[in-house]
Amino acid sequence: MNQFVNRLRGILAILVAAGHAGAICTALPTSPDHFQAALTPLLMFSGFNYVIGFVVISGYCIARSTLNRPFDLSQYLKLRATRIYPALIVCALLAGLVEASLLGSANRIAVWSGGIDAKSFAASLLGLGGFMGVFGSYAPTYTVSFELLYYFIWGLAFATLPPRLVVIACVISLLLLFGVMPRLFHFALAIFAVWLIGAAIAMRQDAIVRLVNACPLWATWLSSVLLFIWGNSAVVVAGVDIWRFPGSLVTVPCGALFGFVLAAHLAKNGPRLALDEWLGEISYPLFLSHGPVLVAAGSAMKAINVHTNYGVAFCLLMTISLASAQVIVVLIERPVMRLRRARLKPAIS
Template sequence: MNSAHVDSFARQEERLHVLDGMRGWGAIFVLFFHVFCEGLPVTAESGAYLRRLLPFSGLYAVLVFFVVSGISLSYGYFRERNVEKLIAAAGSRYFRLAIPIFVVAVAVHLAMIAGLHSLSKERIAPFSNALSFQSTIENVLRFSFFDVFFNYNPGLTYAGPMWTMSVELIGSFLLFAVLLLSCRSAYYLAIISAVSFILMFSVTQVFKFYSLFLFGAMIAGLIHRGYAKDISPWLFAGMLAIGISAPAYLPPAYDAWNMLATVALTLGCIGIKPVNSFLSCQFSKLLGIISFPLYLVHGPILVLIGEPLVHNFGGTAQSKFAIDVGICVISVLVALPMIPVNRLAIQISRFFGRQAVYSYNRVRIQLAPSQN
């Protein structure tokens, strides 16, 4: 066995830093997709061509987010097999997502009431309906803490395409439930794998998304049990090649084949040492830190800044390209001040996680006498 290949797993006992890089570059890929392909393409032909390349495939980036969430939420539990880990993660998950969303929604609300966005009838497609509703504090609160998770309406969003937040929240809780129910079995990886495939090949689209969280847990279990070290580097290289090339030859759809290619891509990134090392480097980890803020802010930046610039100054391909590059830079710069907000959200969510563990232990102690 290649010792460097084995080392790519052995060094990551405490934390899988490669996941930070995958989140970070995934957020960059989503940004590239929305700017250069879907929102403000230089030409229709360039947008159609670029979306077939992995760095411009928003579809694959979103699917990778779900797999990575499954890995990160289950890896710590597999290491300690402590139910309190699951309770804490479940107690913190909602607040971890909702607080940054709320801050971005407030900022966009202030921009809207200040009149910083153009009238919807004057905008170019596909921004004609973006931020075209009447914004109020009540709308901000309802969107941030309820609608974005449980009643999402793309016509009433403050932060671009946020349908993924419902999948993130519910998929996380489905993962916690499966881990809790299977943890006592010696065949827990087989159980998780079976549920993953059942969901992936179900007729309901949202179940297919949920399956990726369980595939992530399966990857985490393979790494924790040491099975990943026994996989040939050539097999990992093949999976990486499949994942990189899949956007070029598979129709862009949230179907089982694209999802399996995403799982292969994730395994390849983890298993190939040079790729793993790149995704674990300081720059990639920095991108991981700003990944969620960047995911949230780039949509409003496109509407409030990108669309007016292209509308007024994007008469040529060269000017459109320059504007697109500028929007990418601005989005990253705007995401940077969100880092303290993101860290505050982590601290607050951990507080609620500890409270959930405390409540769980109180209930367990109170019920203990009745079990004697």
């Protein structure tokens, strides 16, 4: 896999966690400082934009994993389940432990404080929180539920159709599902369009790479960043509610920008960085664990009445989040990946 894929998804996970760490800092008795002023432009549109980048990469990686070998639906579903659920269940249990220890406490940070009940916890363990209700500090993981739906639709399409028709069939299915599914699913279906951008890049990679190859990387990044800032500003000014359809359709051009950046790097295939493998490895554990870890750390800081400036609190929260994610990498992710490679053939993505 192109090293930029690992690099981008790791950076996006860190940016998502950073956006939420910033929100925790504002709920603590911190003093504004120059660090906060410098960080605000990066986080001003919230971590949701960076989740969109995650979704694009997910579509790309899943589609690539289904190419170049005979497709077996049962094997595909095993691969997806063993990739998603071990860390998801562990981090859901972590969230349950955090919420149980803080239940009724005045020191619990007032962030992601809804849905702290048995039903939402059970839904989180099953990976269904995005549809059945998010559980407290595990709320940032709601898009995992959406991705499980996308994996299932993609697998069915790939099992029944020629590869060249799969993306088209998924687009048609997306449009049909809008007409028959309850409104509860409309937001997830809008994000499916973003996922399909990544999948389309994987399925037509050679043609897309040739198309973007003439564009220098500096021009790709400059144009994408400017459009990203302008588009988000326009959404804020217009008062678009991105959490409800049809407002959530504004995520599609955002996803297209991430797709453009991804395709440009696939075309250039630049140098491998020492951190690339680690960034790819830590991305999923950090995405899953940062919510409960931030709430636990922030609540502990509130309980012991820590007074500091924003920059110190932010760096402390991010350090704890990254360290916790690394523990999950070592204790859960690496052993699971070794087991998958040994038990599930052919080679997995």
